Amino acid sequence: MIVIKSPAEIERMRVTCNAAAEILAAVAREVQPGRTTAELDAAAAEAIARYGGKSAFLGYKGFPGHICVSVNEEVVHGIPCRRKIQYGDIVSLDVGIVLDGFVGDNATTVAVGVVEPRTQQLLRVTEQALFAGIAAARAGNRVGDISHAVQTTVEAQGFSVVREFVGHGVGRKMHEEPQIPNYGRAGDGPKLRPGMTLAIEPMINAGGSDVVMLSDGWTVVSADGAPSAHFEHTVLVTEGDAEILTWLKKSPYESKAR
Numbered sequence: 725m726i727v728i729k730s731p732a733e734i735e736r737m738r739v740t741c742n743a744a745a746e747i748l749a750a751v752a753r754e755v756q757p758g759r760t761t762a763e764l765d766a767a768a769a770e771a772i773a774r775y776g777g778k779s780a781f782l783g784y785k786g787f788p789g790h791i792c793v794s795v796n797e798e799v800v801h802g803i804p805c806r807r808k809i810q811y812g813d814i815v816s817l818d819v820g821i822v823l824d825g826f827v828g829d830n831a832t833t834v835a836v837g838v839v840e841p842r843t844q845q846l847l848r849v850t851e852q853a854l855f856a857g858i859a860a861a862r863a864g865n866r867v868g869d870i871s872h873a874v875q876t877t878v879e880a881q882g883f884s885v886v887r888e889f890v891g892h893g894v895g896r897k898m899h900e901e902p903q904i905p906n907y908g909r910a911g912d913g914p915k916l917r918p919g920m921t922l923a924i925e926p927m928i929n930a931g932g933s934d935v936v937m938l939s940d941g942w943t944v945v946s947a948d949g950a951p952s953a954h955f956e957h958t959v960l961v962t963e964g965d966a967e968i969l970t971w972l973k974k975s976p977y978e979s980k981a982r
Contacts, residue, residue, distance in 0.1 A: 726893060726901045728919035734960060737826045737895065737921060740777070741958045741969035744828030747771045748819040749972055751791065755834045757811045761793040764817070765804030772821055780820030780827050780898045787942060792818035792831075799886055799927050799935055799944040799952040811837040814847065816954040820898055827898045829923045830970035831956035842930060843951050846883060850928040850953040853877040853906075857891075857924045858959055861916060861966040867902050868912030874926050875907040884933035885926070886952070889944070894923045894958055916961045921969070925956035 729737065751768045769790040772779055779790040787801070794802030794816040795809065802816070809815060818831040833847050856873040870891075878885050891904030902914045906926050929935075931950025938945060946952050960967040 726914060726917075726920060727895050728917060729895060729921055729960075730919070733826070733895070734919070734921075736824050737828070737958075737960070738969055740821065740823040740826045741828035741830070742973060743775045743777060743823055744819055744821045744830050744958070745970040745972045747775065747821060748817060748830050748832060748970075751817055751819065752832055752834050755809060755815050755817070755836060757809055757836060759809050761795065761802065761804045761807050761809070764793050765789050765791055768819060775821070775823060777821040777823035780822050780829065781818075784898070791820075792816075794818075794943070794952070794954065796951050797946045797949045799929070799946060800889055800954055801942045801944055803940055803942050809836055812839055814839060814843060814951055814953065816952070818954065818956065826896060827894050828970060829894050829898065829956060829958050831925060831954050833953040833955060845881065846928065846930045846951055846953050849878060849881045849883055850926050851955045853926045853928065854924060854955040854957060857906075857926065858957060858966050858968065861922060861924065861959055861961055863916055863918050863961055863963055865916050866911055866913045867904055867916065868908045869910050870924060871905045871908030871913070872910040874924075878906075878926065878928050884929040884931065886929060886933060886935055888935055889927055891923050891925045891956070893921065895921050918962050920961040921958060922961065923956060923958050925954065927952065927954045
């Protein structure tokens, strides 16, 4: 069942999602050569605590980090560790928090210094695909319209969509219906209605689409070792354009976080 949020629930989600966006931006500013991914996780934990929230990821099915930190060929679910960030890396940060009973979920991929031109294009196209998907998240459209918009944007530039992991509904739970693949046919799937809240999240590889799970049981990498990018926003379906709930703006929690 796809949950339709009430106006009061939507307002609570706006606050939670904006806090998640501020935390993601704060952690992204910490990405620099020499820092470990564990240090990024610690910075996220401190920021989440300042907001009075908790990580949506820590302990989820046993995940050991407050956030996911995935470097270069790591697609998603990278476990924070002693790995040091190097100049020329790309670092994907996935931040999910629980605040006031609701989840805010967002992700970005950060280039560390100057990266290869094709890798820079990967980041640009993945973010473009995210916004193409968001543009399709309109009442009366279907989930497949989001999926198709992401896929066509990506494949037109010669990149590959990861098919094993998908976007999803989000609200009181981190994963709600519907699932939102990053590939598919326009017109397929459940119809979108005002009040739905969706986490749209393209995961895109510079090489082939195949992925492999590492022995830690969490970290997913591209099978060919090519770089991968991940961008995500939580959005609200309205009668018109979707509202990006994790779009960074001021919130009642800003002074508290500082």
